[in-house]
Amino acid sequence: MITLNEITKAFGIRVLFEKVSFTFNDGNRYGLTGPNGCGKSTLLKIIMGMIDPTSGTVTLPARVGILRQNIEDYLAMNVLDVVIMGNERLWGVFKERDDLYEQEMTDDIGIRLGEIEEIIAEEDGYSAEANAEKLLIGMGIGGEHHTLAMHQIPLDMQFRVLLCQALFGDPQALLLDEPTNHLDLESIGWLENFLKNYRGTLIVVSHDRHFLNAVTTHIADIDYETIIVYPGNYDDMFEAKTAVRERAEADSKSKEKKISQLREFVARFGAGTRASQVQSRLREIDRLQPQDLKKSNIQRPYLRFNVPTKPSGKIVFKLENVDKGYGGDPIIKNLSLEIHKGDRIGVIGNNGRGKTTLLKLLAQVHAADSGTIEFGHQSMISYFPQNHNDLVDKSVDETGFEWLRGRRAGLYDQDVRSVMGKMLFGGDDAFKKIAALSGGETARLILASMMLTDHNVIILDEPNNHLDLEAVSALAYGLADYKGTVVVASHDRDLISQVANKIIVFEEKGIKFYDGTLEEYLKQR
Ligand SMILES: Nc1ncnc2c1ncn2[C@@H]1O[C@H](COP(=O)(O)OP(=O)(O)OP(=O)(O)O)[C@@H](O)[C@H]1O
Ligand SMILES: [Mg+2]
Structure with a gap:
């Protein structure tokens, strides 16, 4: 379960979303959608605590899996290690244990090593390699790659290793930022099945309609400076969002029309004898004042590539x-x-x-x-x-x-x-x-x-x-x-x-x- 409490985020005067409160429940799979730059990655970073919201708070479970995107930082590391690092607590004590073995044994070190063994047992550390290997093979990364350094395997495989890192250690919540970007159709199919069997809270950012339709039970859509959660998959959301928007626009149009009729009446008779009728119409105008519809931030770029006067050879x-x-x-x-x-x-x-x-x-x-x-x-x-x-x-x-x-x-x-x-x-x-x-x-x-x-x-x-x-x-x-x-x-x-x-x-x-x-x-x- 992940809860947002009155979360607001703005960069300067640009408001991404304002006072959003919502609980993401276990067992549901939420797609986080919205156009480029609307704040999806920003929201995930706020949830992970990597950046602060402008105001508001977040509560989240102890074990959260995250798909990282900073591949550069892992290039020198061994593939299996990168996966196991997904369990930060376990990885921390593995490192500590290695350090302690380097030092001269004392009572204190002996006690600490005992504690470390307990933590390793708690975190299922003795099966860590086996579990990591299982995940990697599921992702189509064969055993011959497991002991290589990240930079020795192709880029798309590196991304899949990071995905395994996020999935490692049985996280209670899983946050994935565009996981399908570097996957082919076969691996996307594998991921879809995996996620459908996932029992924790899933929040996944994606622009891939097919993937969202296959995986999600809810869509959290960022637009109009807020986040609206719709039940169903992407196509359901799109239909509901369009219908709501059309209703709001029609409503606002009919209000505007009514107001202009009332104004006409006031202009005509304002100076005359029908003072009380004019007053009541002025009150009506106040009451009807249409709320400004917030603009959607969905926009379409315009893309044309010019060819220079010199063409290439045949x-x-x-x-x-x-x-x-x-x-x-x-x-x-x-x-x-x-x-x-x-x-x-x-x-x-x-x-x-x-x-x-x-x-x-x-x-x-x-x-x-x-x-x-x-x-x-x-x-x-x-x-x-x-x-x-x-x-x-x-x-x-x-x-x-x-x-x-x-x-x-x-x-x-x-x-x-x-x-x-x-x-x-x-x-x-x-x-x-x-x-x-x-x-x-x-x-x-x-x-x-x-x-x-x-x-x-x-x-x-x-x-x-x-x-x-x-x-x-x-x-x-x-x-x-x-x-x-x-x-x-x-x-x-x-x-x-x-x-x-x-x-x-x-x-x-x-x-x-x-x-x-x-x-x-x-x-x-
Ligand atoms: N430090 C910052 N200062 C100013 N603006 C920022 C900063 N960080 C992010 N932004 C802006 O905030 C907006 C939201 O960024 P974010 O990365 O969350 O978008 P997104 O919804 O994940 O987009 P995409 O679909 O392209 O990944 C963007 O317009 C971005 O340029
Ligand atoms: Mg993003």
């Missing part, structure tokens, strides 16, 4: 017998393929099979181990990496505006502001520090930079992660409209089917090229 990429790996077996083996000018290629397939590796080869982040890659004549590539931090360094103290200006020499301030406006950084939002930007806002900033720079080839790796529904649909429009060449990897079937006219499939047996849309590919399979 062949944009030509790969011949390319191998690429990271030490062990090559992930990409003997790949040959050509990508032509104007192709819009959707890259699909389960995680861990090399989609990101292929995109990094094309974007020239990596070189091939063997084989050749020819880059076409006059190709200008713009790359959206899966990990935003590769591009936006949040440790640098600068604003979104400054970051964007630095993307290209000779930009005018008004050009930067205009693109920012299209990407929903209007007014003062242009001068937010990049460190403060939410996941979706960071993705929008990267897309804004792609609208400002010259390119005739766009490579995007899971661009829809973090983005809300409005932004994903605007992105699909922008890409379908682009006159250059597109290579986009995504698990979002709607996005791929709207954008792609050719498909690269990463199957278990290898990489296949299909000349047609996703629908055509799925039909012939």
